[in-house]
Amino acid sequence: MMHRMFSVVIVVATIFFVCAPVFIAWAPYESTMGLVQKIFYFHVPSWAAMFVAAFVCGIASAVFLFRGRLISDRIAVASAELVVVFGLIGLVSGPLWARKAWGVWWQWDARLTMALVLWMIFIAYLLLREYGGPGSEKLAAGVALFGMANVPFVYWSVNVWRTVHPTTNVVPTLVPGMRGPLWWSLVGFLLLYVLAMMARVRLETQRAALEQIYRELDD
Amino acid sequence: MRRFFTVALLIMRKDLRVETRSRELFLTTLFFSVSTVLVFAFGFVRDGRPVENAVAGILWIAIAFAGTLALGRTFERERYHDVLRALLLAPVDRPAIYVGKLLGILALLAAVEVVIVPLVALLFQAPLFRQPILTFLLLSLGTLGFSAVGTLFGAMLVRARSRDVLLPVLLYPITIPVIIAGVRGIAVLLQPEVDVAMARAWIGMLVFFDVVFITLSLWTFEPVMTE
Secondary structure, three states: OOHEEEEEEEHHHHHHHHHHHHHHHHHHOEOEHHHHHHHHHHHHHHHHHHHHHHHHHHHHHHHHHOOOOHHHHHHHHHHHHHHHHHHHHHHHHHHHHHHHHHHOOOOOOOOHHHHHHHHHHHHHHHHHHOOOOOOOOHHHHHHHHHHHHHHHHHHHHHHHHHOOOOOHHHHOOOOHHHHHHHHHHHHHHHHHHHHHHHHHHHHHHHHHHHHHHHHHHHO | HHHHHHHHHHHHHHHHHHHHOHHHHHHHHHHHHHHHHHHHHHEEEOOOOEEOHHHHHHHHHHHHEEEEEEEEEEEHHHHHHHHHHHHHOOOOOHHHHHHHHHHHHHHHHHHHHHHHHHHHHHHHOOOOOHHHHHHHHHHHHHHHHHHHHHHHHHHHHOOOOOHHHHHHHHHHHHOOHHHHHHHHHHHHHHOOOOOOOHHHHHHHHHHHHHHHHHHHHHHHHEEEEOO
């Protein structure tokens, strides 16, 4: 079952990623930014994938904490690692665009700061799991839950403090030619997330099974 | 409900009694935060005047650093002779233990702030007492939010390896809203034209943060502390 689903997702994701460059190339040029604006099709989907991953990690952590299901812990750790990966893509593509659009590499703006803080919380989560010793999964689940609750607070406080980044209501006002490729890339990135998460959860499950076999051998 | 508070107060009294006898935490934390303020003074004072808006930041960083140090040490104490495990084995509500520890930390940090706030006002010629009630609210609500998260993390890290490094690594990103609200709130009070409405907005945000995070801590303390 898992195998068949994995193969289907891999095929669909490949189609999305092969076609995406063509659609992005076809999309019209933005009037003031020109070619640089094409980072958009890469930048926005990577952040969207990161937020979905963070959300999944928070929910899975809560389930693990209160129900103790091992599978949800595996989903949580897989998602947390993907938060860091997608966040890194966003953090690299963002400044490249910002340098052209705003003239600076970084702005202490609500969205940027919130994304950075969220990214750091998930790095802290992985550090805790890596160096916290036995039993750190539960503690990490608590951290993920707190990290999720933190997002609106960071957003609100930095928003009051300062904002330059375009808001999400930019999307409906886009030229129709730009909207298609954006949604296409968005779905592509989300599929990539699902794919990577499935592979990572499977790895973790197999690792646990191996551990179990070793333990039985010792007994 | 009454039993809950009796237990919490008992734990706080235990912490305070240990502290009044040794004064270890108070003195070390206080001296540490004074040293932090001094280090910042060398960085942010130009021509005898502090850089604009630096004072609020210096004050909050001193408090956050002192808080981290105090949290680390107070739970290190609980590790000796497995005191925390004994507390968890006691037939009491687990959240009451959390509240007791939180109250102890708050009392300690309040004592440190009583010294450090006037000191910062004096050293940097900052009019921190022009709006005493708003300053007090910002400081106490901010300290409460910081300690609420810190107490939970400090308690859960007792069992973890490399806990000394992990506490600030986990605590600072999560308490960033407290630091932003605290620093911006104090900064608007220090402006030549005090912006009371803005300070109130930050206080409101801190209240909201405190309520959400204390609720979450009480809720997660039990499952997180269960081995």
